[in-house]
Amino acid sequence: MSADFLYGIEVVINGLMAGVLYALVALGFVLIYKASGIFNYAQGVMALFSALTLAGIMSGQVPFSHLINAIFGTDIHYFGWNVPVLAAIILTLIVMVIFAWGVQRYVFRHLVGQEPIILFMATIGLAYFLEGIGDLMWGSDIKTLAVGLPQGGSRFVEDTTAGLGGDDFFGFFIDKLDMVATVIAIILVAGLIAFSQYTKQGRAMRAVADDHQAALSVGISLNFIWVLVWSLAGLVALVAGIMWGAKSGVQFSLSLIALKALPVLMLGGFTSIPGAIVGGLIIGVGEKLFEYLIGAPYLGGATENWFAYVLALLFLVFRPQGLFGERIIERV
Amino acid sequence: MKMKKLAAMALAGTLAAAPAMAELVIPDLSYRTGPYAAGGTPFSDGYQDYFNLLNARDGGIGGEAIRIVECETGYNTEKGVECYESTKGEGALIYQPLSTGITYQIIPKATVDEIPIHTMGYGRTSAANGEVFNWVFNYPANYWDAASVMVNYLLEENGGDLSGKSIALIYHNSAYGKEPIRTLEELSAMHGFELSQLAVDHPGQEQKSQWLQIRRERPDYVLMWGWGVMNQVAVQEASNIGFPMENFIGNWWAGAEHDVTPAGAGADGYKSLNMNRIDADLPVFGEIRTLVHEAGNAAGDGSNVGSVLYTRGMYAAMLAAEAIANAQEIHGVTDVTAAMVRDGMASLEITEARMAELGMSQIGPEFSVSCENHGGSGLGIVQQWSAADSQWVALTDYIAPDDSVIDPLIAADSAAFAAENNIEPGCL
Numbered sequence: 062m063s064a065d066f067l068y069g070i071e072v073v074i075n076g077l078m079a080g081v082l083y084a085l086v087a088l089g090f091v092l093i094y095k096a097s098g099i100f101n102y103a104q105g106v107m108a109l110f111s112a113l114t115l116a117g118i119m120s121g122q123v124p125f126s127h128l129i130n131a132i133f134g135t136d137i138h139y140f141g142w143n144v145p146v147l148a149a150i151i152l153t154l155i156v157m158v159i160f161a162w163g164v165q166r167y168v169f170r171h172l173v174g175q176e177p178i179i180l181f182m183a184t185i186g187l188a189y190f191l192e193g194i195g196d197l198m199w200g201s202d203i204k205t206l207a208v209g210l211p212q213g214g215s216r217f218v219e220d221t222t223a224g225l226g227g228d229d230f231f232g233f234f235i236d237k238l239d240m241v242a243t244v245i246a247i248i249l250v251a252g253l254i255a256f257s258q259y260t261k262q263g264r265a266m267r268a269v270a271d272d273h274q275a276a277l278s279v280g281i282s283l284n285f286i287w288v289l290v291w292s293l294a295g296l297v298a299l300v301a302g303i304m305w306g307a308k309s310g311v312q313f314s315l316s317l318i319a320l321k322a323l324p325v326l327m328l329g330g331f332t333s334i335p336g337a338i339v340g341g342l343i344i345g346v347g348e349k350l351f352e353y354l355i356g357a358p359y360l361g362g363a364t365e366n367w368f369a370y371v372l373a374l375l376f377l378v379f380r381p382q383g384l385f386g387e388r389i390i391e392r393v
Numbered sequence: 394m395k396m397k398k399l400a401a402m403a404l405a406g407t408l409a410a411a412p413a414m415a416e417l418v419i420p421d422l423s424y425r426t427g428p429y430a431a432g433g434t435p436f437s438d439g440y441q442d443y444f445n446l447l448n449a450r451d452g453g454i455g456g457e458a459i460r461i462v463e464c465e466t467g468y469n470t471e472k473g474v475e476c477y478e479s480t481k482g483e484g485a486l487i488y489q490p491l492s493t494g495i496t497y498q499i500i501p502k503a504t505v506d507e508i509p510i511h512t513m514g515y516g517r518t519s520a521a522n523g524e525v526f527n528w529v530f531n532y533p534a535n536y537w538d539a540a541s542v543m544v545n546y547l548l549e550e551n552g553g554d555l556s557g558k559s560i561a562l563i564y565h566n567s568a569y570g571k572e573p574i575r576t577l578e579e580l581s582a583m584h585g586f587e588l589s590q591l592a593v594d595h596p597g598q599e600q601k602s603q604w605l606q607i608r609r610e611r612p613d614y615v616l617m618w619g620w621g622v623m624n625q626v627a628v629q630e631a632s633n634i635g636f637p638m639e640n641f642i643g644n645w646w647a648g649a650e651h652d653v654t655p656a657g658a659g660a661d662g663y664k665s666l667n668m669n670r671i672d673a674d675l676p677v678f679g680e681i682r683t684l685v686h687e688a689g690n691a692a693g694d695g696s697n698v699g700s701v702l703y704t705r706g707m708y709a710a711m712l713a714a715e716a717i718a719n720a721q722e723i724h725g726v727t728d729v730t731a732a733m734v735r736d737g738m739a740s741l742e743i744t745e746a747r748m749a750e751l752g753m754s755q756i757g758p759e760f761s762v763s764c765e766n767h768g769g770s771g772l773g774i775v776q777q778w779s780a781a782d783s784q785w786v787a788l789t790d791y792i793a794p795d796d797s798v799i800d801p802l803i804a805a806d807s808a809a810f811a812a813e814n815n816i817e818p819g820c821l
Contacts, residue, residue, distance in 0.1 A: 310655030314428035
């Protein structure tokens with residue numbers, strides 16, 4: 062096989078892996094939108110905030126230390142201990158559950174019955190608030206996230222595939238971190254589906270998603286379900302934050318990964334978990350293949366950001382509700 | 394009695410309202426929030442701490458207290474322009490926006506307002522031509538110097554011959570990232586190396602395509618013009634594909650500690666340029682800790698002292714302070730105006746004796762500025778990251794750029810700017 066063809070396959074494989082990472086971010090949007098009809102603009106910042114919290118807890122950082130030092134003239138920054146990864150993840154999840162409760166109690170409970178655009182605007186405010194609180198709690202320096210995830214290309218894959226092409230083919234490159242992310246995403250999606258299918262809370266969540274007034278009438282607590290959904294979105298945000306943060310360190314640009322999720326949502330639909338996964342894969346492969354075949358050789362490169370949106374728009378023309386979204390029927 | 398009291402109070406009020414002691418107003422267009430905060434924060438800490446040191450130790454500059462006016466830009470050009478507009482009326486003496494995008498936008502404004510801009514190692518490169526850009530200075534070095542210093546270093550590494558070699562430039566897809574392309578194209582034609590270009594869109598969190606391309610094409614060297622998260626991801630991806638890190642060289646905005654630490658041991662051997670030396674034992678740091686930090690006047694939490702970008706911010710402040718002192722000497726007044734500071738910048742001379750006197754021996758190269766040359770010497774060093782020791786190690790002494798290539802480019806670009814803006818080149 063020619064090297065160009067094999068490199069094309071390599072691009073597709075890496076596009077699929079990148080798509081999984083995009084889908085991880087998109088999942089959080091889908092969970093909240095499906096259950097409450099809110100387009101959560103703050104999902105990217107939630108990924109940042111959860112990763113900041115995880116890194117801060119692991120390193121034993123004192124939250125709000127800058128503020129404490131400024132007010133009381135102290136000079137404290139660290140507790141002097143390190144927290145093991147698993148314990149830190151559990152503590153971070155507790156923080157995200159408290160955050161979910163706070164969001165429900167102090168923001169959305171007061172906005173019940175408001176127009177979707179009002180709810181959307183509230184999430185914009187929430188995003189900036191959370192970014193500011195994250196900065197105040199943990200500082201704006203880049204934090205290394207040493208959670209034990211493997212990094213670098215897989216030598217095994219590279220060596221075993223090197224013989225497929227000629228001298229100018231060096232074997233397939235697959236990042237070990239991307240492989241781990243794929244496995245985790247599969248487990249996460251399977252877990253979410255199992256939770257929604259086989260648990261009482263999961264069924265209640267689906268009932269609220271289908272018709273929240275009917276769900277209310279049979280005794281399901283909307284407040285509890287919405288806290289649950291925001292907590293699950295917090296879990297998904299943490300997973301996304303860990304995966305992206307492991308690549309670049311935890312820093313404030315992480316909040317911008319939401320931009321990668323938007324075309325995925327446009328394509329996969331806002332209400333479908335499988336849609337988020339398939340949408341992520343299509344966007345990942347589409348943008349990488351376009352960059353490889355057309356962008357880099359003919360257009361000067363850096364086409365991925367805008368091409369993802371072009372691809373999503375093309376799908377929208379034919380399926381406005383997205384690939385897996387619920388069909389919109391309004392009877393007059 | 395009542396009248397006397399009122400009169401006394403009126404007198405006290407008048408005295409209190411008497412003209413306050415003049416202040417030297419220095420705006421700090423910083424970015425401590427947003428995606429680029431990790432770079433903006435240490436620079437701003439160093440910039441402010443040095444002025445705070447002068448206030449604490451010397452009572453300011455020439456006896457005039459310094460007042461810092463900080464404005465958060467978020468590395469956003471629109472916000473940066475707003476910051477410029479909102480602070481210039483305070484009596485701003487000099488601007489250092491730490492952003493090429495903001496620099497491009499405020500050059501015409503500052504020229505009209507007659508306030509000097511100092512863009513140290515960034516901004517519009519052709520501003521080195523002081524006859525066109527009367528109010529803009531980019532000493533001690535600029536982007537085109539950096540590109541040339543990189544190539545000169547590679548020439549040195551390859552016995553003076555780069556013909557047949559391939560060099561890839563991976564750059565931030567912005568005005569900043571595109572700055573070195575023209576110079577590198579000239580140098581490519583001159584030295585016979587093949588140049589390929591790979592753009593990375595803001596913010597640079599995802600670079601898989603670019604590094605797969607590098608893996609396929611296997612260039613001999615990769616040069617990087619990055620900033621923010623682009624740097625950390627690029628170093629990680631280079632390590633992931635097994636690119637030889639000693640052949641990967643970033644410019645001086647891609648060579649801070651936080652650019653390499655997320656990649657851990659994988660970053661070992663990565664090189665970058667620097668326009669100032671790193672020495673955590675400089676006496677000036679001790680003075681800052683004692684007179685600024687312990688006095689509770691630190692701009693940050695003190696953790697950045699001695700780091701690459703903190704040192705550069707402090708160096709930038711030192712150059713501004715020296716220019717103000719020079720202006721005071723030229724004009725014989727301590728309460729200088731922005732126009733006077735421009736004069737101080739246009740005749741600035743930085744010597745090793747002066748740097749040693751300031752407690753920062755060899756922090757930068759010796760250079761002098763003139764009406765015609767606002768660019769300084771253009772020298773840069775190459776440093777290498779040691780992951781085991783978690784520190785940058787200087788590999789070279791200051792390397793000179795190839796002025797025979799850069800000067801004509803500066804002349805051509807500045808002439809085009811002068812023609813577009815109806816500027817008659819000349820000294821003020």
